[in-house]
Amino acid sequence: MTRSVYVTGIGRGDGRQVVELGVMELLTRQVDRVGVYRPLVHDAPDRIFELLRSRYRLTQDESTVFGLGYAEAATLQAEQGQAALTARLVEGYLRVAAEYDTVLILGSDFANTNLPAELGVNARLANECGASVLPVIGGRDQEAQSVVAEVRNAVHAYTNLGCDVIAMIANRVAPDQAEAIREQLDRTLDLPVYVLPDEKALSAPTVRQIVEALDAQVLLGDDAGLSRDAMDFVFGGAMLPAFLPALTPGCVVVTPGDRADLIVGALAAHSAGAPPIAGVLLTLDERPGEQVLALASRLAPGTPVLSVPSGSFPTAAELFGLDGRLDADTPRKAETALGLFETHVATADLTERLSVARSARVTPMMFEHALLERARAARRRIVLPEGTEERILRAAEVLLRRGVCDLVLLGEEDAIRKRAADLGIALDDPAVTLVDPQTSPLRERFAARYAELRAHKGVTLELAHDVVADVSYFGTLMVEQGLADGMVSGAVHSTAATVRPAFEVIRTRPDASIVSSVFFMCLADRVLVYGDCAVIPDPDAEQLADIAIQASGTASRFGVQPRVAMLSYSTGTSGSGADVDKVRAATELVRVRRPDLLVEGPIQYDAAVSPVVAATKLPGSEVAGQATVLVFPDLNTGNNTYKAVQRSAGAVAVGPVLQGLRKPVNDLSRGALVQDIVNTVAITAIQAQEDEA
Structure with a gap:
């Protein structure tokens, strides 16, 4: 029998897309075939369904996903009553349930729906579908007591209407109030309540969204640059020495287009990684000359430079009204959303409450999910010697956003930061460490250890000092010395370059x-x-x-x-x-x-x-x-x-x-994709967990 979960709310602005994505992640870990049903929908395409379809490789026919448009539903309810509306929507659900092992039902969004008693419509529909209910309330800009009261009211509203409420989620709460809210709710409610703090990276618009909203012209920048999150807006009017300290990581610099000094200065700061910015937005329809643009493109390749005709004040009004979107075009936000969900929700407990029977066979998606889940359960530290390689940096971003493991990136620190900045990747997470083997104080220690291990081959301390400066040998010695739990390399290095140091330094297990x-x-x-x-x-x-x-x-x-x-x-x-x-x-x-x-x-x-x-x-x-x-x-x-x-x-x-090695070192295919690297790092972390068990 199909077991379904109904994610709903009590009002608009709850940011429940994070929860819908998180629940889909839990379901696809357990079940081979998961269907999606949105009973009430605004105009297609529906961005959350498009996100779920692209991320979870759904093959469901889109015509079966949606029930009725809001206008049609409101008319039906007005003319024939709520029972007729519910019956019509349940018909759509049953068509999906007949084809899938479980169904994720996406409740109405309470936004310009013109649907009377909308909470009651959701509750009745959940009951008729036999679905468990997971209500979400939004806590942005609310005090702790207000959030607690809303959660209690939502629980009572849905349970009084006969719903099987399995848990509650308070989303977008102030980070400094999250713990107090959680403690109060734990004392007063009998069911689990998960509290998700407001995450700035999720509410930040992307540069591409700014382009669309302001109808801006893209003077410079590539797709990767346009996908960066605009974490802040810094308005430039001061002279350069006073302006540079105001820059913040991931900011968009807004300045009149005739301020070539601020444009070049901001991009130079980005190039140095101090700090990396999201882009530059030029106002007043003023554009720098060709020489300045040419210099800008060399300083920070791929970094967007945009132009709008309006002045700074109306531009600011539009910018501060933008809110980030979670959709198929923002995969990096999806990783952030899942990391937030998995950090603050007891996923094992919630999975059990969903009461979904696990599929007998292990599908590829279930296998990949299980890797990340197991790696996250007991975080290990993995060293990645190819710290300036684009795929490695993109994989590192995913691993950090999902909280899979701690990382060490090897290479010249300035070069790593510059490459990361060009890709719009922030390396300010305390879970990542940058180490340059050439200048690291560990080099002397590693040289002595390598000379000791290879003395029978005639390796001297002087020769060892040169050998261990190689990133593959340095990373392997970090593992051997217990400074990292495992290593993954091979995106640009050959298999021999990855495996030879492991043979020489780590060696085989006694049973292999x-x-x-x-x-x-x-x-x-x-x-x-x-x-x-x-x-x-x-x-x-x-x-x-x-x-x-x-x-x-x-x-x-x-x-x-x-x-x-x-x-x-x-x-x-x-x-x-x-x-x-x-x-x-x-x-x-x-x-x-x-x-x-x-x-x-x-x-x-x-x-x-x-x-x-x-x-x-x-x-x-x-x-x-x-x-x-x-x-x-x-x-x-x-x-x-x-x-x-x-x-x-x-x-x-x-x-x-x-x-067969004493400690985990794994090789990558030189054609490895970002997801391949993520999976291999997760496997390495799991191997390290078992080696220490």
């Missing part, structure tokens, strides 16, 4: 004879584990058995039940030859060493994953047709297969994840 790797292959309907696709070119039978045993352990640790297929060009006893014999011998070694593991080999790929083929080639096998861990006979086969599946089937390949 080799270091090997796996990829988590997130297909449309399942997650498979491929090994080894990155490290050992031509493993012998002993090594192949070790890869299989390690890979099954890695699979288990990340929620994939291991059923191991030892792959070959032959299935069962149908073929012979040196390559097949190697796989057959490796399979027997696995059975001897780990009799508890389900393993089959030699077996062809189609027989391993297709029940139809397995029924013909290996009937009765506990692995054939349902293998989850696929062990390739050599690197040539494994590497090409994972890339073929990744590119041709649209699979998400997470890895390579190294296994």
Whole structure:
């Protein structure tokens, strides 16, 4: 039976989009197929549905998402009564519920709806749909006592109308009052109340939104620059020495277009990262000359410079009336919103209250959600040696906004800050540390340690001093010395550059004879584990058995039940030859060493994953047709297969994840996307948690 949750409110301005996004995140962690239903809607497209569709890869037909427009609903209620309106809206819900395991229902927004007794409409509809209710109240610009009173009134309003209220959320409350509000509500209410403080980054408009609202002309800037959040507005009128100290991180500088000194000064400050700004807005339809614009583009590539015809005062009035939007075009705000929700909501408790039955199979999205959730549960410190690489910085922003782990970025500090500033990424979070291996006081300590470890290879202290200045060696020694819990590299470095320091410094675990790797292959309907696709070119039978045993352990640790297929060009006893014999011998070694593991080999790929083929080639096998861990006979086969599946089937390949090291170090594909990096860092953090358990 479909279990649904109805997110609603009591008035406008509650910012419940954060809660709707957060609840969708919880549902998709548990359930394969989640539907969305908005009974009452303003003009399409609906920005929250578009956000949910893009972020959670929803395939739901948009025609099934919406019930009625507000005007049509008001007319229906006036002419035929609330019962007729409710019946009509419930019909739409039932169509969605018939197709999905659970449904997220988005309540009315109380904004220019012309719908009498709107709270009652939401309550009755929730009851008729059999949905649990999660009301949200907005606390912006309210005192603590006022927020507490509104929460109590909302609870009574919905419970008196017969609703199953599972929790309450007070959103947008003053950060300095959040704890007091939480304590008062905990003492006086029997159900959980979660208090979300007002987050400035969510209410800040993007530069693109400013362009749209003011019909501004973009003189300079790229898409990344336009997506920056305008955290503040600084109006320039003073001379440059007095103006520069007024700049704040993420501000938009508003100044007449003839003030070339302020334009160049603000962009120069941005280039130095002191502080990074969101952009420059020129008023009075005055524009700097071509030479100034050329200098501006060189100083801060990508940073927006806008022009409007109005003066500073009317421009200011419009700017201060803008509020940030959470939609498909603001993915960075979505990360901030989810980080806020996950920090202040007891997600495990709320998930239990939602009473959603977990799907039997693990989908790619559920796998990715689980990684972030597990990493966040016990934060670790991960070092990223490629601190100036764009994808690394964008992944770092996601990880920090979601509170997944603490980070160390390696490289020249000014270069990292300048690159981050150009991308509109703030590095003022206390959870991130910048370290330059060339100048760090740790360099001497690491040189002595590396010389000690490699003395048998003739490494002197002088040579070690040069070696450890390399970011890969420096990061590896941070892990070895306990100054970081794990390392992820390879976005621009080769696998050898990442793995060699780990072999030399961290070395293998006592229970592992080799270091090997796996990829988590997130297909449309399942997650498979491929090994080894990155490290050992031509493993012998002993090594192949070790890869299989390690890979099954890695699979288990990340929620994939291991059923191991030892792959070959032959299935069962149908073929012979040196390559097949190697796989057959490796399979027997696995059975001897780990009799508890389900393993089959030699077996062809189609027989391993297709029940139809397995029924013909290996009937009765506990692995054939349902293998989850696929062990390739050599690197040539494994590497090409994972890339073929990744590119041709649209699979998400997470890895390579190294296994067998004493402490976690993981490599990235040089074609890794930002989400690949986020996932790999999360995996590394989880490995570090388990190593310390």
